[in-house]
Amino acid sequence: ILMGSDAPESMGFKVHPGNNVHIMLEPETRGNEVALNATVLLTSVDINIPGYRILRPIGEGGMASVFLAVQESLDREVALKVMSPVLAANAEFASRFVVEGKITARLQHPNLVTVYDIGSHNGVYYLAAEYIPGGTLKEKLGEGGLSVAQILDIATDIAQGLDFAHSKGFVHRDVKPGNVLFRADGRVVLADFGIAKAMDGSNSSTVAGASIGTPDYMSPEQARGEPVDGRSDLYSLGTVLYELLVGTPPYQ
Numbered sequence: 001i002l003m004g005s006d007a008p009e010s011m012g013f014k015v016h017p018g019n020n021v022h023i024m025l026e027p028e029t030r031g032n033e034v035a036l037n038a039t040v041l042l043t044s045v046d047i048n049i050p051g052y053r054i055l056r057p058i059g060e061g062g063m064a065s066v067f068l069a070v071q072e073s074l075d076r077e078v079a080l081k082v083m084s085p086v087l088a089a090n091a092e093f094a095s096r097f098v099v100e101g102k103i104t105a106r107l108q109h110p111n112l113v114t115v116y117d118i119g120s121h122n123g124v125y126y127l128a129a130e131y132i133p134g135g136t137l138k139e140k141l142g143e144g145g146l147s148v149a150q151i152l153d154i155a156t157d158i159a160q161g162l163d164f165a166h167s168k169g170f171v172h173r174d175v176k177p178g179n180v181l182f183r184a185d186g187r188v189v190l191a192d193f194g195i196a197k198a199m200d201g202s203n204s205s206t207v208a209g210a211s212i213g214t215p216d217y218m219s220p221e222q223a224r225g226e227p228v229d230g231r232s233d234l235y236s237l238g239t240v241l242y243e244l245l246v247g248t249p250p251y252q
Helices: 091-106 137-143 148-167 230-246
Strands: 021-030 033-042 052-060 064-071 076-083 115-121 124-130 180-182 188-190
Touching (some): 148 230
Antiparallel strands (some): 052 064, 076 124, 180 188
16 A cells, blocks of 8 residues: 555554655454554655665565665665654664664674664664675575585575674574575675664563564574573574575474
8 A cells, every 4th residue: 555645643653745655464363353464664765864865675574665775975875774654653663773773783794784874864764784786595595506515605604694793792583594695796694683682681672571583483482582592593593504405494
């Protein structure tokens, strides 16, 4: 559903003039009832963030849309992640988005995505990161044809990125093929620290007892909403390695 600035505020969000939004309706089961969760995502080049010129959309997730953009001050292409406006109105989600940028900016490593900038303008939260054009591991899986040697190289690159993040005290919590990107030279980069967490518990991005992540790849303790550390990421890496070798996740 495309909606302009005349969107009723009774729907739970306000759209700034000049922005279009895309509402994704997802079914949610509650007992015997099915409810619809609306995730509102900015989709058009009408987004006006000073210093950035948006070229085209390149991705979409539950919390944000991602655009290929030019950072005008340095004339370089970046991946511009723009948070859903309805989620930005929620203090917890807005805080999580900012935390992602701060965490990723602290983790400078060849196998981790680099963040250049984070901020907000007219209620729109954004994060500018390096643009990695080689596609995702999820796409590579769909194409098939990965050799065992390539798979081991991919797993090694992910492990090195995780090892560095863990050494800095952070657990990723969402290691999966869709968050693994390829540089032009074939090197693997782990992206999307949107639900990453400090292992000392200093930044909590969810309430106690709640699980957050991707079910096919999350560890049992993470699924139970229990405290996790780097070992949970290693479990997720193991499920990714299994899927690369066998073709399907170990559990579905």
